Amino acid sequence: MKITLRAGEKVYINGAILSADRKVSLELLNDVTFLLESHVLQANETTTPLRQLYYAAQIMLINPLIRHEANIAFKRMLGNLLATFENQQMLKELKLIDEIVCNDRVFEALKAIRVLYPLEAQILSGDADSNHPPHSDQPNRPEAIA
Known part of the structure; x- marks a missing residue:
């Protein structure tokens, strides 16, 4: 590469x-x-739940000495997000991100999390319908990210 x-x-x-x-x-x-x-998020930029999740995943990549601890934090945060969000598209994508990380493809997970930032912003502002994803021609999947 x-x-x-x-x-x-x-x-x-x-x-x-x-x-x-x-x-x-x-x-x-x-x-x-x-x-x-x-693509590195600084600690002071972790202002939303997804940015905090991204930060934990990022630590798994850039600091191998504390990868295990970062993975534990990631799993805890992900569980909290799955229990909190109601938007079906967000839940579907978070489950996919969990699978990606479980398959040790953390870099792909980072890309998938970044794609969800606009949806998170809509949800947090109250603009997104909690049960229907925004209309899009491309799914929020890593393989759809250029």
Whole structure:
């Protein structure tokens, strides 16, 4: 896998943080866990339940030393969300995210959680019907994310 970083951009690889002082392309020659800086959520940005869930999943990827603890927190948060949300589309997608994480595909789970941010905003603002998903041509699935 080849990734390109801009000057000043960071990438998190297997718990290490790498920073580029100029534009650089990196070729990852073996299986690694990485997350680009643009997809890293800072603790002060965890302002909604889904952002908190994302943060816990993100920790599983970027800090392997506490992956188990982050997984426990993720499962607890996910259980609370499943018990709290009534929107059927949100519940369906959260169950899919749980399955994705159980299959150790955390990066895909992060993408799936990000896709749900607009639906969460609608629900939290009271604009979403609690039992019907918003109309969309694409399902909120990782395989539908470009």
